[in-house]
Amino acid sequence: MTKSGQGGAVGIRNKNPLNIEYNERNNWKGQTGRNGRFCTFSIISGAFVLVLGC
Template sequence: MTSKSRGIRNNNPLNIEYNKNNQWTEQTGVELLGRFATFSHMKYGIRASAKLIKNYMTRYGLVTVFDIINRWAPDHENPTNVYADTVAARMGVEVHQPLTHAHIPDLVYEMIKFECGVYVDRALVMEGSRLAGAV
């Protein structure tokens, strides 16, 4: 048994749920348990995450750490308040402070740490965010 988290194993560090209607760039399918998407490389899982967060901000007006994480990780599945407070503190912002697209790489970086328990290479997060058009 591997000690890597599911998100790391799937190259999907923010655990995007699989949806047959979403054909993410370099999505390779769905994990064996059938819930989360898998990607060919970590940068593509990060790209999908950054793109979703960018859409949350642009389409739905979700621009604070709390609002984004509340949608991403609803409290019926996650400790949403703890998640948002932890990520905001690590980013050095207030949990209800409006963010811009420039914050997306840092937000993704800290969300990965919360979701997976480890940091991934910041350069990968920047590359995935760039591929998503978020920076």
């Protein structure tokens, strides 16, 4: 068993299941930073908002 927030797929840990890549020119709503080449979000739906335009 892993501690909360550790283990599992990178996309889930980053709250970025679509694996949106980080770009310093973008400041996506809900984005909290980066983990390697991928964006991190405050909530998991943040990545879906970008794609769906909600």
